[in-house]
Amino acid sequence: MKTRFIDLKAVWLIMVCALCLASCRNNDYVRSIPASATAVMRIDGAVVAQSDKVLSLLPFGDKAAEALDLSRDIYAFETIDGNLGMCAKVKDSDRLLEIMKKAATSEVRRQGDYRLADINNSWAVGFDDNALLVLGPVSAAALPDAQRSLVRMLKQDEDASILARPMYSRLDSIDSRVALVAQVQALPEKLAAPFMLGAPKGADASQVAVAAGVDVKDGIMRIDCENFSFQKSVDRELHKSHSVLRPIKGDFKNCMSQSQLFALFANVNGKDFLPLLQSDRSLQAVLMGLNTAVDFDNIMRSVDGDIAFAFSGMSPDNPGMTMLARVDNPVWTADVDYWKQSCQPGCSITGSDGHWTYRSGDTGFSFGLQGDVFYGTSGVSPAQVQHLLKPANPIPADVSRMIQGERMAMVLNVKALVGNGMAAGSMSGMLKPIINNVKAVVCVMKFKK
Structure with missing residues (x-):
């Protein structure tokens, strides 16, 4: 009886470990988003799969959907230097390579485990068997630097990624098919002012953030959002002003x-x-x-x-x-x-x-x-x-x-x-x-x- 109990306990532990590993794998591609990102948007893959309009987010068109795992979320993000990035889970890297060969402006090249390309001399693309990253728009002269950045992102571990930041935890807590967390500095300047209302005079737009759920119905996009700060003193002043x-x-x-x-x-x-x-x-x-x-x-x-x-x-x-x-x-x-x-x-x-x-x-x-x-x-x-x-x-x-x-x-x-x-x-x-x-x-x- 004791032996059977130990066996059951061992099976239970194995199942827990398997679930934990599966959970890690689910987020594995997300670690390609840098921790320094000033804004991250999560889009339910089903939303992307059901809309050709949303697929236009990909600079190489909707064909890439054949090679992506749209049962997983797609992420858009802004880098600290103001470029737009996109991160998706790869389902079939061989098919993605075929698509890239047709869509790329120049020859797709290999660097270690990674494939690098550019689209229209303005979008840098990098991918492996796990993740697809797109970064741009950048000038043609800046493409090599952008591709090197993509390799670093694809290589980075979780501690260097958005997964280690409270921004991701906040994003993950939003119950919406399209969700966004952004520093106010990432918003268009002319529209950022309302989100700074109540911030202390010494605070700047990098210290105030916005969390939002997005829904579109009958031609109207509704964004339910909250301004806050990861800095307790700034957050306290914001909430006081509400x-x-x-x-x-x-x-x-x-x-x-x-x-x-x-x-x-x-x-x-x-x-x-x-x-x-x-x-x-x-x-x-x-x-x-x-x-x-x-x-x-x-x-x-x-x-x-x-x-x-x-x-x-x-x-x-x-x-x-x-x-x-x-x-x-x-x-x-x-x-x-x-x-x-x-x-x-x-x-x-x-x-x-x-x-x-x-x-x-x-x-x-x-x-x-x-x-x-x-x-x-x-x-x-x-x-x-x-x-x-x-x-x-x-x-x-x-x-x-x-x-x-x-x-x-x-x-x-x-x-x-x-x-x-x-x-x-x-x-x-x-x-x-x-x-x-x-x-x-x-x-x-x-x-x-």
């Missing part, structure tokens, strides 16, 4: 026009929200122009309710910004005459009765009150204020409905973003295959209680 954001009532959910690039929606008490704006360097840069003409901080203190910032352009000289906000007791209106008198040479503020226009050279903006709504906008006369509240071509109702009830939401107009060159960048490159046929992106901030 209490400032209240559920959005939806007062301005239909005020975003389809000609605008993106908009940010929230509900705040301005006195509490102002310190967050003042500590956010990106938003301060946008608002600095307003503060030189009017006391924007004092206007912000009168806000109590829904607030929306929408952008139709992103050049520093002309951000094309519109702000709408519910206000309570806007005592700053008594200061407008002082603002008029204190304008710098070449600048002026004109208007009365709650509608004013500031001009400086060829630029200017209008601001004022429409009932209990403050508006500030570039390039619109007071007579056109109603178009701000009820645009002729608002974003679709199924997009605007997602805003109400959330505590912060950002809407991206995909067509306008692509048309204005805002879709450039590594993280946008990761999303591009999934964005195909998407009319809008709704990014909703989720906060831990």
